[in-house]
Amino acid sequence: MSQSDTTEHEGREGYDVHAVQDKWLPVWDEIAPFRSGRPGDPRPKKYVLDMFPYPSGDLHMGHAEAYALGDVIARYWVQRGFNVLHPIGWDSFGLPAENAAIKRGADPVLWTADNIEQQKSSMRRYACSFDWDRVLHTSDPAYYRWNQWIFLKMFERGLAYRKDSNVNWCPNDQTVLANEQVVAGRCERCDAVVTKKKLTQWYMRITDYADRLLDDMTQLEGAWPEKVLLMQRNWIGRSTGAHVHFRIEGRDEPVTVYTTRPDTLFGATFFVVAADSDLAAELATGSEAQGDFEAYLEQVKQVSEIDRLSSERVKTGVFLQRYAVNPVNGERLPIYAADYVLADYGTGAIMAVPAHDQRDWDFATAYGLPIVHVVQSPDDVDDSAAAYTGDGVAINSGFLDGLGKADAIERMVAWLEEKDLGTGAINYRLRDWLISRQRYWGTPIPIIHCLSCGEVPVPEDQLPVVLPPTDGLDLSPKGQSPLAAAEDWVNVPCPRCGGAARRDSDTMDTFVDSSWYFLRYLDPSRTDVAFDPDQAREWAPVDQYTGGVTHAILHLLYARFFTKVLHDMGLIDFEEPFTRLLNQGMVGMNGATMSKSRGNLVRLSDELELNGVDAVRLTMVFAGPPEDDIDWADVSPSGSKKFLSRAWRLSGDVTSAPGVDVATGDVELRRATAKAVDEATKAVESFRFNVAVAKTMELVNAARKAVDSGPGGADPAVREAAEAVAIMLSLVAPYTAEEMWDRLGHAPTVALAGWPDVDPALLVEESVTCVVQVAGKVRDKLDVAPTIGEDELRELALAATGVVKALDGRAVRTVIVRAPRLVNIVPA
RNA sequence: GCCCCGAUAGCCCAACCGGCAGAGGCAGUGGUCUCAAACACCAUCCAGUGUGGGUUCGAAUCCCACUCGGGGCACCA
Numbered sequence: 062m063s064q065s066d067t068t069e070h071e072g073r074e075g076y077d078v079h080a081v082q083d084k085w086l087p088v089w090d091e092i093a094p095f096r097s098g099r100p101g102d103p104r105p106k107k108y109v110l111d112m113f114p115y116p117s118g119d120l121h122m123g124h125a126e127a128y129a130l131g132d133v134i135a136r137y138w139v140q141r142g143f144n145v146l147h148p149i150g151w152d153s154f155g156l157p158a159e160n161a162a163i164k165r166g167a168d169p170v171l172w173t174a175d176n177i178e179q180q181k182s183s184m185r186r187y188a189c190s191f192d193w194d195r196v197l198h199t200s201d202p203a204y205y206r207w208n209q210w211i212f213l214k215m216f217e218r219g220l221a222y223r224k225d226s227n228v229n230w231c232p233n234d235q236t237v238l239a240n241e242q243v244v245a246g247r248c249e250r251c252d253a254v255v256t257k258k259k260l261t262q263w264y265m266r267i268t269d270y271a272d273r274l275l276d277d278m279t280q281l282e283g284a285w286p287e288k289v290l291l292m293q294r295n296w297i298g299r300s301t302g303a304h305v306h307f308r309i310e311g312r313d314e315p316v317t318v319y320t321t322r323p324d325t326l327f328g329a330t331f332f333v334v335a336a337d338s339d340l341a342a343e344l345a346t347g348s349e350a351q352g353d354f355e356a357y358l359e360q361v362k363q364v365s366e367i368d369r370l371s372s373e374r375v376k377t378g379v380f381l382q383r384y385a386v387n388p389v390n391g392e393r394l395p396i397y398a399a400d401y402v403l404a405d406y407g408t409g410a411i412m413a414v415p416a417h418d419q420r421d422w423d424f425a426t427a428y429g430l431p432i433v434h435v436v437q438s439p440d441d442v443d444d445s446a447a448a449y450t451g452d453g454v455a456i457n458s459g460f461l462d463g464l465g466k467a468d469a470i471e472r473m474v475a476w477l478e479e480k481d482l483g484t485g486a487i488n489y490r491l492r493d494w495l496i497s498r499q500r501y502w503g504t505p506i507p508i509i510h511c512l513s514c515g516e517v518p519v520p521e522d523q524l525p526v527v528l529p530p531t532d533g534l535d536l537s538p539k540g541q542s543p544l545a546a547a548e549d550w551v552n553v554p555c556p557r558c559g560g561a562a563r564r565d566s567d568t569m570d571t572f573v574d575s576s577w578y579f580l581r582y583l584d585p586s587r588t589d590v591a592f593d594p595d596q597a598r599e600w601a602p603v604d605q606y607t608g609g610v611t612h613a614i615l616h617l618l619y620a621r622f623f624t625k626v627l628h629d630m631g632l633i634d635f636e637e638p639f640t641r642l643l644n645q646g647m648v649g650m651n652g653a654t655m656s657k658s659r660g661n662l663v664r665l666s667d668e669l670e671l672n673g674v675d676a677v678r679l680t681m682v683f684a685g686p687p688e689d690d691i692d693w694a695d696v697s698p699s700g701s702k703k704f705l706s707r708a709w710r711l712s713g714d715v716t717s718a719p720g721v722d723v724a725t726g727d728v729e730l731r732r733a734t735a736k737a738v739d740e741a742t743k744a745v746e747s748f749r750f751n752v753a754v755a756k757t758m759e760l761v762n763a764a765r766k767a768v769d770s771g772p773g774g775a776d777p778a779v780r781e782a783a784e785a786v787a788i789m790l791s792l793v794a795p796y797t798a799e800e801m802w803d804r805l806g807h808a809p810t811v812a813l814a815g816w817p818d819v820d821p822a823l824l825v826e827e828s829v830t831c832v833v834q835v836a837g838k839v840r841d842k843l844d845v846a847p848t849i850g851e852d853e854l855r856e857l858a859l860a861a862t863g864v865v866k867a868l869d870g871r872a873v874r875t876v877i878v879r880a881p882r883l884v885n886i887v888p889a
Numbered sequence: 890g891c892c893c894c895g896a897u898a899g900c901c902c903a904a905c906c907g908g909c910a911g912a913g914g915c916a917g918u919g920g921u922c923u924c925a926a927a928c929a930c931c932a933u934c935c936a937g938u939g940u941g942g943g944u945u946c947g948a949a950u951c952c953c954a955c956u957c958g959g960g961g962c963a964c965c966a
Contacts, residue, residue: 700915877947
């Protein structure tokens with residue numbers, strides 16, 4: 062080997078990122094600086110959590126961004142002297158494992174384990190500051206046993222129940238979907254057009270918690286992104302209005318409708334029931350319209366969810382030859398069955414007020430039904446062309462006439478309540494959470510169906526109900542859970558009566574797994590409890606949560622729901638799981654989401670090979686605000702690498718000894734260091750990590766100048782600056798930081814060095830530049846003491862040569878003085 | 890259709906309570922090094938803040954309208 066060649070080639074660049082990575086990894090393994098479970102640790106606790114990954118293959122650029130950002134936060138609090146719990150695990154149940162099994166015959170257990178191992182080793186190399194003693198994965202029976210336990214507790218409380226309903230069905234994945242998993246009529250996962258299917262399924266009664274989920278968001282105000290709170294509010298969709306009971310001719314029981322506009326009751330001209338509701342079928346039965354209705358219902362069922370939602374679709378329906386009676390004026394309202402009314406919102410029936418509801422207007426126009434205006438529209442609104450939905454004075458409305466919208470609503474509700482014809486009511490857009498899935502790779506639902514005893518919970522001492530092995534099972538999607546075919550597994554005696562019974566063969570939605578995993582990290586090896594309430598009191602709730610905005614409603618809403626349920630069960634003393642939330646953006650390439658099919662996929666492993674771990678992490682953090690998307694084409698990992706090399710070089714230029722008295726160092730550089738640390742601190746705490754990096758770069762530049770053309774590398778201030786750089790960099794570029802720390806003569810690890818203290822005296826500038834404006838234009842600048850008084854500054858400013866020239870003899874009207882930075886002189 | 894968020898240099902981004910538009914980076918340009926180049930190093934150029942109005946002594950920042958971009962919801966009665 063030619064030594065001189067290597068030195069010349071490599072030596073020129075100097076900083077060998079791969080060698081540095083290989084050097085420090087084993088050292089860190091030894092020190093384990095991020096272990097949080099040490100007994101007697103006196104540091105205050107902080108729980109910093111990153112959303113756990115799904116183990117599909119190796120880490121990609123998205124993971125690299127997410128974990129780089131989460132790591133900055135975790136490492137920062139460690140530097141600030143906190144005992145930081147920063148765990149990681151795997152959300153390892155789900156379809157990809159199952160699909161791999163179907164496609165390649167891979168055992169989901171082994172496939173999952175392999176991927177976890179791969180990701181784990183990549184995370185280690187990526188220098189994630191995880192506490193490796195607390196790893197969990199949700200497909201582990203030791204984990205999902207507690208899913209089953211929680212499910213049973215919820216079953217006991219009536220929060221988990223089975224019902225027959227029209228559910229979202231993904232024809233591709235051959236499974237049902239929760240409402241939250243249907244995006245614009247398509248399957249969130251595979252993009253197939255979702256259809257409806259009538260099935261008996263398991264639900265969780267999240268609607269019982271709608272008010273608390275909504276109202277408790279005030280606690281999160283300012284600590285969660287406004288956008289996420291808004292999305293959750295919209296999703297829950299609370300509306301206030303009234304229930305109104307309508308007598309139906311030829312039916313004993315009245316039918317109740319929900320309306321947000323009880324003030325328009327006098328304008329109701331017809332009545333609509335959801336075509337797919339039981340009520341529609343009942344009303345049609347025996348009427349002349351029965352044939353028409355059945356034909357219509359068939360037709361409705363054929364329409365896909367997407368077409369149904371299309372806004373330009375004309376409204377259809379069928380007259381049922383029946384009548385409802387308007388309780389306020391006794392008018393007969395023809396009853397239609399139509400698919401623009403939803404069976405599962407409100408009561409599945411509405412009073413139609415075409416003059417003041419656009420959908421009713423459209424239907425009335427299509428079917429030639431009367432339109433009666435009961436709210437006075439403003440003069441500039443043409444209420445003969447479209448429904449008027451705004452505010453206005455009630456007209457043609459008997460006792461409501463002359464009242465504004467709010468008063469009319471209040472009056473009508475009072476009237477209805479007095480006559481026992483209705484009540485004020487609240488409705489939600491949120492539906493109960495459908496949790497059963499007809500797939501293999503998930504938590505088995507711990508219920509046994511017995512012909513004589515019904516739904517019988519699996520006794521707690523028989524948990525976990527472990528998935529049967531895949532041998533001999535056909536995992537391909539067929540609309541029924543593959544578990545149903547595992548005869549040995551599915552056939553069990555009833556725990557209650559001992560008779561022949563069958564296990565429930567559905568598995569749980571994987572969002573159940575992630576709804577409480579943050580509690581399991583507290584003591585993942587416990588076999589007697591899901592989590593230890595004492596540990597929960599010590600660590601939880603999560604102080605800082607980081608993850609993608611894609612989970613704004615799904616995961617975050619479910620986790621909030623579970624937290625409230627666990628609170629009500631007396632297991633935890635808080636009601637919100639995540640005190641602070643940071644959403645990171647996504648990584649794209651050339652303006653598009655990265656994907657193999659687009660051909661714009663950037664491989665993380667290639668980037669790591671080319672530029673090293675630190676440069677990739679730095680690029681992610683420096684690219685912009687964390688919540689912004691990153692376009693890899695816009696950023697420069699090679700630039701990051703260059704900067705790291707500059708920082709590294711600085712550590713080699715320090716010639717003073719460790720522990721030297723920095724107070725004797727160059728004041729100018731000391732000020733620069735204090736300012737950089739101070740500003741970086743504020744930036745990190747407000748999630749402006751890109752700014753924190755910029756401040757670090759600034760300090761490197763200042764120190765460089767001090768070495769090259771200032772007091773030189775022997776000045777203690779240069780050491781102070783270099784050490785500050787190493788510590789600040791340790792959040793983002795741990796290898797470079799450690800190598801710098803080493804070259805500066807310190808023992809590892811810089812991760813525990815402690816955040817630099819800032820001497821406030823160094824932040825006070827000895828003189829500041831005061832801008833002197835005349836009529837808002839800068840005419841002169843003065844060097845003044847930061848403590849200068851207003852009067853003194855005014856005198857100085859008025860005498861400044863630039864000012865005298867600009868005033869050119871004109872009189873002065875006002876002088877605005879903002880000491881010490883600005884004076885604005887307004888001429889007459 | 891409704892609701893949010895954003896728009897600053899060729900590009901990614903800073904700018905505290907309204908107070909000199911520039912912290913940092915990329916790209917560019919000029920130089921040093923080199924036989925030459927790459928690398929590295931040093932230096933340097935670059936916009937008046939999407940458009941139109943308003944408030945103010947003073948607006949990137951506050952208000953109104955519009956344009957463009959991004960996101961959410963979308964028959965929820």
